[in-house]
Amino acid sequence: DTEVTQTPKHLVMGMTNKKSLKCEQHMGHRAMYWYKQKAKKPPELMFVYSYEKLSINESVPSRFSPECPNSSLLNLHLHALQPEDSALYLCASSSGPGQGQYEQYFGPGTRLTVT
């Protein structure tokens, strides 16, 4: 199984809502990533988990809260988002964290709209 799954595919939420994005992989990968991609822009790295510990946090606002309950699952909890947070949120995993020498396997993304 070389698939990374993400749920939901689409999410519309108001600025006062609390929601979560989920990501799952069963490849035994030990690093997982969250990216944010706005239209016609490059994906931007948000968080990296290595061996279930947060290793990189790219100065992301606290209204985004990552969680890695186990080595197969990665969540992104959302609270009090702004309309400018509307974007495609991509999850990825790699067999090891290292120094970027491992290819990443991406999920299809969650399209988030904040109203």
Next chain:
Amino acid sequence: ILNVEQSPQSLHVQEGDSTNFTCSFPSSNFYALHWYRWETAKSPEALFVMTLNGDEKKKGRISATLNTKEGYSYLYIKGSQPEDSATYLCASYNNNDMRFGAGTRLTVKP
């Protein structure tokens, strides 16, 4: 600031043409360069990861080269096919930070 630039932004070629595009990245504190292929409505798919200056990698009709001293990588597609139509993203890993370029959108016309 880590800037990764890709050119051209978009490219239209005829089936059978060979084509190439460029990724430029900072050469300082460089560790790895990734290429991904992203078809519409699908997940980005890894093509190559390269780390050494002078690296050349090949997968079928697609190949890539790496120059870490001057900070550029080329991706080549030989004999383009309509199914090669996609956005090709590169990403550079420097000093514990990974940054993507905005991609080159390739359209191959039958």
